[in-house]
Amino acid sequence: MIIHRVKPQVSAMIDQEVWNGQRQLDLSPYLVEVPDAGEVDIDLLKGLLKDALDRHLDKETELDQWLAPRFHSALRIAPRLAGDAGVWTWLCFQVGLPYLRHRWPFNLYRLTGDFKRNGLSRLWFFSEMARNGADYADVRLVLRNPSTAQYAMENRYAMYRPAVIAFGRLAEQRQSSFDEMKQLSKRINAYLSLRSLEASGYMTPDEGIDVDWWNDRPTLAEVVGKDPKGPRDHEVPDKAIRELMVWYESLLPEADDEEAV
Numbered sequence: 001m002i003i004h005r006v007k008p009q010v011s012a013m014i015d016q017e018v019w020n021g022q023r024q025l026d027l028s029p030y031l032v033e034v035p036d037a038g039e040v041d042i043d044l045l046k047g048l049l050k051d052a053l054d055r056h057l058d059k060e061t062e063l064d065q066w067l068a069p070r071f072h073s074a075l076r077i078a079p080r081l082a083g084d085a086g087v088w089t090w091l092c093f094q095v096g097l098p099y100l101r102h103r104w105p106f107n108l109y110r111l112t113g114d115f116k117r118n119g120l121s122r123l124w125f126f127s128e129m130a131r132n133g134a135d136y137a138d139v140r141l142v143l144r145n146p147s148t149a150q151y152a153m154e155n156r157y158a159m160y161r162p163a164v165i166a167f168g169r170l171a172e173q174r175q176s177s178f179d180e181m182k183q184l185s186k187r188i189n190a191y192l193s194l195r196s197l198e199a200s201g202y203m204t205p206d207e208g209i210d211v212d213w214w215n216d217r218p219t220l221a222e223v224v225g226k227d228p229k230g231p232r233d234h235e236v237p238d239k240a241i242r243e244l245m246v247w248y249e250s251l252l253p254e255a256d257d258e259e260a261v
Contacts, residue, residue: 003037003077005086006030006093011112019097019106027093037081041074045095047220048074052099059103064123064143067099069136071120072127073228076214082128085114088121096120116154126153129164133235134213136228141168147178151185156192162236163188166244173245180252187251209233 007030017023048070057063081087092100092111100110100119110119126149130142142152142164148171157163167188171181210231222228 001042001094002039003034003081003087004031004090005034005084006089006112007032007086008112010089011108014108014111016106019101019111021097021101025093027090031090032086034081034084034087037078037087040077040091041217042094044074044218044220044223045071045091048223049095049099051220051224053102061143061145063103064126064149065140068123068127068143069131069139069230070223070228071123072131072136072139073218073230074223075124076216076218077124078214079128082121082125083115085112085118085121088115088118091120092118116158122149122153127230129153129158129161130168131230131234132161132165134210134229134232136230138165138168141172144168144172147181148172148176151181155185156189161234162240162244165236166241166248169241170245170248183253184248184251188248191251 006027010025010027010030013025015023018025048067052063052067052070055063055066057066075091077087089112096119103119104110109117112118115121115125126142127136127139130136130139130152132138141148143149148168152158152164152167152171157167167184170176170184174180176184210233213231213233
């Protein structure tokens with residue numbers, strides 16, 4: 001199906017009945033075709049989301065860990081579209097409402113919010129920014145619980161892949177609590193006003209895009225397989241991740257206590 005976006009004015013028409021599927025909204029006055037955006041396999045996405053819900057996974061942890069990498073693998077759109085809120089609203093109405101209803105109570109932002117708030121775009125965006133080349137393992141660490149996802153992905157460093165991966169690995173390694181992640185995130189953001197991660201030698205080298213992967217169209221069986229693979233691009237050196245983890249640990253409140261002893 002050709003990709004469309006939904007105009008933001010649709011927000012005024014969305015209510016609990018639309019969310020619950022009790023009333024179908026006529027989107028035709030709000031639809032705009034996106035030029036040169038290509039097509040998306042709606043049946044594939046519907047099948048994937050249904051498969052995810054049929055697994056009866058814990059919706060606070062396991063569901064998004066399982067689903068996010070597979071959703072990213074299934075939806076091979078141009079990364080420039082990831083920031084288009086209207087495209088994600090369109091996809092939510094096309095395929096996403098059953099998942100949204102299962103995952104959250106009624107929340108307009110899960111349908112019309114930006115790419116970090118929309119219920120489907122966050123799956124894709126979190127996977128894109130936490131994958132390490134073709135390896136989605138770090139996506140599952142970032143989505144280990146809602147708190148880790150919030151503080152790994154919703155801050156100033158969320159657009160910098162090594163920083164996101166390092167945060168997820170450190171949270172898993174330390175089994176960090178909500179309060180610890182909150183404090184660490186605040187400190188990272190505070191220090192970023194004085195220090196640029198990219199200027200500190202952590203920038204990943206420029207490289208080509210895995211055109212074959214992005215242009216391929218997988219089957220449902222391939223997507224729901226045991227170990228889906230992402231594109232072989234934007235790999236992060238282990239050294240960069242380790243150095244960021246060490247820096248993060250130095251910002252923890254307990255590190256201040258140790259220095260004071």
